[in-house]
Amino acid sequence: MHNSLISHIRQIVPLEEQEVAHIQSAFKPKQLARKEILLHKGDVSNHMRFVVDGSIKAFTLNKDGGEHILQLGIAGWWVNDLYSYLTRTPATFIIQSVEPCTLLQIHRDQLEVLYGQVPMIERFFRIKIQRAYVALQERTVKAMSQPAEVRYLEFLKKYRKLEQSVPQYMIASYLGITPEHLSSIRKKMSDADLS
Amino acid sequence: MHNSLISHIRQIVPLEEQEVAHIQSAFKPKQLARKEILLHKGDVSNHMRFVVDGSIKAFTLNKDGGEHILQLGIAGWWVNDLYSYLTRTPATFIIQSVEPCTLLQIHRDQLEVLYGQVPMIERFFRIKIQRAYVALQERTVKAMSQPAEVRYLEFLKKYRKLEQSVPQYMIASYLGITPEHLSSIRKKMSDADLS
DNA sequence: CGAAAATTTGACATGACTCAACTGGAGTGG
DNA sequence: CCACTCCAGTTGAGTCATGTCAAATTTTCG
Numbered sequence: 001m002h003n004s005l006i007s008h009i010r011q012i013v014p015l016e017e018q019e020v021a022h023i024q025s026a027f028k029p030k031q032l033a034r035k036e037i038l039l040h041k042g043d044v045s046n047h048m049r050f051v052v053d054g055s056i057k058a059f060t061l062n063k064d065g066g067e068h069i070l071q072l073g074i075a076g077w078w079v080n081d082l083y084s085y086l087t088r089t090p091a092t093f094i095i096q097s098v099e100p101c102t103l104l105q106i107h108r109d110q111l112e113v114l115y116g117q118v119p120m121i122e123r124f125f126r127i128k129i130q131r132a133y134v135a136l137q138e139r140t141v142k143a144m145s146q147p148a149e150v151r152y153l154e155f156l157k158k159y160r161k162l163e164q165s166v167p168q169y170m171i172a173s174y175l176g177i178t179p180e181h182l183s184s185i186r187k188k189m190s191d192a193d194l195s
Numbered sequence: 196m197h198n199s200l201i202s203h204i205r206q207i208v209p210l211e212e213q214e215v216a217h218i219q220s221a222f223k224p225k226q227l228a229r230k231e232i233l234l235h236k237g238d239v240s241n242h243m244r245f246v247v248d249g250s251i252k253a254f255t256l257n258k259d260g261g262e263h264i265l266q267l268g269i270a271g272w273w274v275n276d277l278y279s280y281l282t283r284t285p286a287t288f289i290i291q292s293v294e295p296c297t298l299l300q301i302h303r304d305q306l307e308v309l310y311g312q313v314p315m316i317e318r319f320f321r322i323k324i325q326r327a328y329v330a331l332q333e334r335t336v337k338a339m340s341q342p343a344e345v346r347y348l349e350f351l352k353k354y355r356k357l358e359q360s361v362p363q364y365m366i367a368s369y370l371g372i373t374p375e376h377l378s379s380i381r382k383k384m385s386d387a388d389l390s
Numbered sequence: 391c392g393a394a395a396a397t398t399t400g401a402c403a404t405g406a407c408t409c410a411a412c413t414g415g416a417g418t419g420g
Numbered sequence: 421c422c423a424c425t426c427c428a429g430t431t432g433a434g435t436c437a438t439g440t441c442a443a444a445t446t447t448t449c450g
Binding site for chain 3: 374
């Protein structure tokens with residue numbers, strides 16, 4: 001069984017050995033091929049999803065068919081349309097694997113049962129959701145106040161691993177710029193390095 | 196006593212008459228003069244705050260002293276550093292009145308008591324927080340994908356009243372652009388109207 | 391009324407996008 | 421193993437979006 005989820009949860013809340021067993025049987029593994037769609041726009045998201053391996057994205061499409069990536073996920077990350085999950089309303093995002101991907105997911109109903117067995121899990125998710133909210137606030141402020149180059153540098157600092165796991169044009173989409181523009185930023189940076 | 200809070204809550208959850216009384220005694224009115232600071236950066240936010248009248252903003256300062264407004268609030272809105280409130284950590288935002296302002300606020304401890312008296316209130320806040328999250332997601336995507344003129348037009352449609360209640364340079368800050376740029380967008384729009 | 395703040399205006403510089411062409415690597419089928 | 425194709429990434433030219441700065445004008449508030 002995958003241990004990364006357990007150690008991930010233990011970074012935030014303590015767990016008894018017996019509780020670990022409950023968690024491991026409540027989460028179901030899910031394999032995704034490359035570019036497989038996990039959640040379609042308009043469907044209700046009924047699972048919380050943890051990435052064990054591979055990479056995955058959550059995005060919207062504009063009317064010209066262009067992607068706007070809201071979330072990128074690799075090993076150790078949660079990916080979901082949280083609003084759809086919490087409110088049982090149709091998803092506004094599409095969730096799709098980038099590379100072949102292994103997830104652990106738990107259904108909403110099963111999670112309710114798990115809350116009874118492992119009370120700490122409720123705290124764990126409350127904390128994760130709060131952190132997601134504040135991270136989004138920070139990203140919003142920065143998207144509006146900092147030029148793309150600065151945002152890219154911060155991205156590199158924070159998500160070094162992610163940068164190596166997803167193609168560059170998706171990072172551009174995540175940053176809210178065109179692939180060409182990101183390319184020119186990278187060129188400018190490497191030119192500056194040589195001097 | 197102010198009734199706007201009660202009718203606001205009743206738009207989302209039903210309330211008995213007795214519950215209304217509990218709510219009204221749990222929330223305390225607070226008067227603010229113009230430009231009065233309600234929450235300093237670094238303090239912990241201990242209240243949920245509902246605007247009865249006037250206008251108020253939540254913002255960060257960059258190193259040059261420039262404001263970045265994350266939230267604007269007028270009558271009928273909630274304004275808070277939600278993360279600080281939820282996690283009892285130091286606030287990253289400053290909350291300050293724009294115009295003289297009347298709030299109704301409830302302390303965290305008092306809210307716990309109120310949850311016992313009026314269970315619907317817990318659902319009410321859960322729904323409000325979820326909506327805040329999805330609104331922020333939408334704003335983030337649009338900040339990165341749409342030009343300032345489009346964002347301003349959407350702002351006008353959604354927040355007509357707000358536009359008349361706060362100075363233009365704050366709207367520019369909320370939109371993530373300079374006051375000069377917003378001014379030129381408005382000029383272009385009014386020029387186009389005449390043709 | 392007078393001072394301070396907010397808004398407008400215009401000239402200029404930089405950021406970012408579009409489009410088109412090119413490069414280079416990863417399959418794929420012969 | 422080679423030629424071919426496809427796709428990601430790069431490059432450059434031209435254009436539009438947005439920021440900076442300074443000055444003029446209007447509004448607000450004491």
